[in-house]
Amino acid sequence: MATDTDIPFEAALLARAEQVETRLRALLDSRPLSGEIVRPERLVSAMRHGVLNGGKRLRPFLVLESAALLAPGHDETPALTVAAALECIHCYSLIHDDLPSMDDDDLRRGQPTVHRAFDEATAILAGDALLTLAFDTLADDAIDLPSDRRAALVLALARAAGAGGMVGGQMLDIEAEKSAPDEAGIIRLQAMKTGALIRFACEAGAILTGASTGDRERLAEFGSAIGLAFQLADDLLDLTADAGTMGKATGKDAAAGKGTLVALHGQVWARKQLNGLVEQAHALLEPYGEQASMLKAAAAFIANRNN
Template identity: 80%
Template sequence: MAFEMALIRRAAAVEVLLRRLLDDRALSGEIARPDRLMAAMRHGVLNGGKRLRPFLVMESAALFSADGEAALRVAAALECVHCYSLIHDDLPAMDDDDLRRGQPTVHKAFDEATAILAGDALLTLAFDIIADEATMLPAERRAALVLALARAAGAGGMVGGQKLDLEAEQAPPDEAGIIRLQAMKTGALIRFACEAGALVAGAPAEDRERLAEFGSAIGLAFQLADDLLDLTADAGQMGKATGKDAAAGKATLVALHGANWARSQLHGLVDQAHELLAPYGEQAALLKEAATFVATRNN
C-alpha cells in the first residue's frame, strides 16, 4: 500500500511538470510551437501510464537526500524519452499498434508524419530539460546525466534494442541474444532511471553502479512479466493488443522456456534486486516494493 500511494504521488508530480513543459507557448530561443505537433506530443505523454521510470529516478535520488526538484525534472525528461519510444514503437513500420494505454496511438489519433515528429520533439525536449539551468545541479552533473541518458536511449541502448527486435522477426535469436535484446530495448532506460538518482545526488561511483545493477535486474524482470502478460492478459486489462508476440512467433524467454520457468526467474530477479539494496536499509523500502511490483503486476 505504501508503494502504491508513493507511485501515485510521484506520478502526479511528474504529470504537473509535464503539462507545464508541453505548453503551446514557445520558450526563450524558440520561434513557435505548432499547435498540432504539441497536441500530438501531449497525446503521447499525458494519456495515463504508471510513470514507473520517473518513480525510480526520484526514489533512487531520495536514497541520498538529493534535490527533489532536480530529480523531478530528470524524471520528467526520462518519461519524455520513454513516451517518444512508445510513439515510434507503435508505428506501422514497427509494431503497428492501434491502441496504447486504452487510447488510439498517436499515428491513429493524428497521422504517421505527425507521430514521427512528436517522438522526435519529445526526445530533444528531454535533453532540453536536463541541460536547462532550471535543473538546479552543477553543470558537470547535468552533463553526466545527458551522457548517460543519450547512451541508454541510443544505438547501444533502447534504439539498438528495437532494431534487434525487428531483426528477430526474420532470424530468431538464441537465449543470449534475447537477453541482450531485452537489456537494450527495455532494460537500458530502467537501468538509467535507477542510476540517475545517484547522478543527481553526486553519489560515489560504487552507489551509481549498485543502483545501475538494481535497474538491470528489474529491467529484465519487467520484460519477463510483460511477456507473461502478453500470453495471459487481455487487451482491456493491458490497454493495448495482446498475443501479438506469440502469434508472430517472436522469440522471448517465455516462448523459449515456458511460463513456469519465467515465474521462477522473476522470483530470483526480485531477490537479486532486494540484495543489491541491502546496504541502504529501510531507506530503500519503496524501491524494494517497486522491484516486487514489477514482477507481479497485472498490466
C-alpha cells in the same frame, strides 16, 4: 515530497505520477521558449496525446526514489525535471513503436495511438520533438545542478536511449522477427530495448545526488535486474492478459514469431526467474536498510504486475 516509507507502494507510485504529470504539463506548454520561434498547435497536441495519457510513470518513480534513497530530504526539483525528461524519452519510444512500420498498434494505455488520433507523419514528428525536448530539459541552466552532474546525466541518458541502448534494442527486436535469437541474444535485446532506460532511471539518482561510484554501480545493477524482470513480466502478460486489461493489443509477439524467454523456457520457469530477480534486486539494496523499502517494493511490483 520525500516519500514516507510507511506509505503503501501503489499510493506512493500514484503520488509520484501526479508530481511528474505536473512537470510534464509545464514542459508541454504551447508557448515557445527562448530561442524557439513557434510551437505548432497540432504538434504540441500530438505530443500531449502521447505523454499525458495516463501510465504508471514507473521510470520517473525510480529516478525520484533512487535520489531519495541516497539523499533523504533533498530538494526534489532537479530530480523531478530529470524524471520528466526520461518520461519524454519513454513516450517518444512508444509513439514510434506503435507506428505501422514498427508494431502497428491501434491502442496505447486504452486510447488511440498517436498515429491513429492524428496521422503517421505527425506521430513521427511528435516522437522526434519529445526526444529533443528531453535533452533540452536536461541541458537547461534552469535545472539547479552542478554542470558536471548535468553533463553526466545527458551522457548517461544518451547512451541508454541511443544506438547502443533502447534504439539498438528496437533494431534487434525487428531483426528477431526474421531470425529468432538464442537465449543470450534475447537477454541482450531486452537489456537494450527495455532495460536500458530502467537502468538509467535507477542510476540517475546517484548522478543527481553526487553519490559515490559504488552507489552508482549498485543502483545501476539494481536497475538491470528489475529491467529484465519488467520485460519477463511483460512477455508473460502478452501471453496471459487480455487487451482490455493491458490497454493495448496482446499476443502479438507469439503471432510475429518473436523469440522471448517465456517462449523458450515456459511460464513456470519464467515465474521462478522473476522470483529470483526480485531476490537479487533486494539483496543489492540491503546496505541501505529500511530506507530502501520503497525501491524493494518497486521490484516486487514490477515482477508481479497484472497490466
